[in-house]
Amino acid sequence: xxxxxxxxxxxxxxxxxxxxxxxxxxxxxxxxxxxxxxxxxxxxxxxxxxxxxxxxxxxxxxxxxxxxxxxxxxxxxxxxxxxxxxxxxxxxxxxxxxxxxxxxxxxxxxxxxxxxxxxxxxxxxxxxxxxxxxxxxxxxxxxxxxxxxxxxxxxxxxxxxxxxxxxxxxxxxxxxxxxxxxxxxx
Amino acid sequence: xxxxxxxxxxxxxxxxxxxxxxxxxxxxxxxxxxxxxxxxxxxxxxxxxxxxxxxxxxxxxxxxxxxxxxxxxxxxxxxxxxxxxxxxxxxxxxxxxxxxxxxxxxxxxxxxxxxxxxxxxxxxxxxxxxxxxxxxxxxxxxxxxxxxxxxxxxxxxxxxxxxxxxxxxxxxxxxxxxxxxxxxxxxxxxxxxxxxxxxxxxxxxxxxxxxxxxxxxxxxxxxxxxxxxxxxxxxxxxxxxx
Numbered sequence: 240x241x242x243x244x245x246x247x248x249x250x251x252x253x254x255x256x257x258x259x260x261x262x263x264x265x266x267x268x269x270x271x272x273x274x275x276x277x278x279x280x281x282x283x284x285x286x287x288x289x290x291x292x293x294x295x296x297x298x299x300x301x302x303x304x305x306x307x308x309x310x311x312x313x314x315x316x317x318x319x320x321x322x323x324x325x326x327x328x329x330x331x332x333x334x335x336x337x338x339x340x341x342x343x344x345x346x347x348x349x350x351x352x353x354x355x356x357x358x359x360x361x362x363x364x365x366x367x368x369x370x371x372x373x374x375x376x377x378x379x380x381x382x383x384x385x386x387x388x389x390x391x392x393x394x395x396x397x398x399x400x401x402x403x404x405x406x407x408x409x410x411x412x413x414x415x416x417x418x419x420x421x422x423x424x425x
Numbered sequence: 426x427x428x429x430x431x432x433x434x435x436x437x438x439x440x441x442x443x444x445x446x447x448x449x450x451x452x453x454x455x456x457x458x459x460x461x462x463x464x465x466x467x468x469x470x471x472x473x474x475x476x477x478x479x480x481x482x483x484x485x486x487x488x489x490x491x492x493x494x495x496x497x498x499x500x501x502x503x504x505x506x507x508x509x510x511x512x513x514x515x516x517x518x519x520x521x522x523x524x525x526x527x528x529x530x531x532x533x534x535x536x537x538x539x540x541x542x543x544x545x546x547x548x549x550x551x552x553x554x555x556x557x558x559x560x561x562x563x564x565x566x567x568x569x570x571x572x573x574x575x576x577x578x579x580x581x582x583x584x585x586x587x588x589x590x591x592x593x594x595x596x597x598x599x600x601x602x603x604x605x606x607x608x609x610x611x612x613x614x615x616x617x618x619x620x621x622x623x624x625x626x627x628x629x630x631x632x633x634x635x636x637x638x639x640x641x642x643x644x645x646x647x648x649x650x651x652x653x654x655x656x657x658x659x660x661x662x663x664x665x666x667x
Contacts, residue, residue, distance in 0.1 A: 274486035349479075
């Protein structure tokens, strides 16, 4: 049976990777807020996972292992394209479009507001927040995935949520004076 | 435990279900007695659910379709290249036998026809050119011309042929020199679509050298062989040099 399971293992792994792919993509997107980049990162993660499948001793740790590969891929990406990511330009882009009707509409949508708020968090806080909230991983798992102490996970999470509260208030659509005057008459 | 004693970290751990059983029981007791704590927990839970909701359906990224080369494409390309090479080799070998010197023909055919014209589509027009008095070449010129005319006649296709001679090739059409006087006469009778021409410049040169040039009957004189060939090529004729 053990021999049979060895043969089946590679197929099982592929099935598991197929199943987890949407979750990896969701987290990758929440980190990068760029669909193309998220897709690339997931692809790279899966390639590395298949290549280094033998390194995974305990199959129950597959999820944590994959998310740690994803975190490494993102770090490598930023390291590789450090000179190309112009933060100032990104900020200009945000502010240049602040008052457009499209932006006003998207601001009114809760999903966009939350995503914008998450995007404004520092990467470290963003990663902890999304791993805990989206994947519902334990603090210990998150610490292991990101390679940081558990205390740092807790403090980053705490700061992230405080910042989120403030950002969501800032990003909430401003009620216009006219809108404020509308009253129910019946 | 009062509100100010409860840290944000502790509440986060409570909301994220990171506390052990004893801690959780204690947290429930404390929170249930404090409205402010309830609000804080509620707010944190709401925030957590908001984040989950925001990413429940991330935008799907569709990769631009790229035509992927199948693994065997390279082998297929190599095979196709080999076949093409083989085909080229075979056709080269076959045409070599037609144009080689050993075949005693040395025929360079430059088919510059323009088949767009209707007249050409109906009637094939070919001009043969001979410029040497080499008996083998002269014989080849007549053989090729006659063979061509015969083939077209057999297949019931229209053809118009001219044989033009210049330089020493005019010997073919000189009654005083030619070894094929009778044959040319027969050919002329047999094929009304065949014309014999000589180069006017060559004849002029021979005459100026004091030679008495006598041409075979029905032999035409073109102003110049080159001009005549050029004119025919422009008209869409095929050109065969013997």
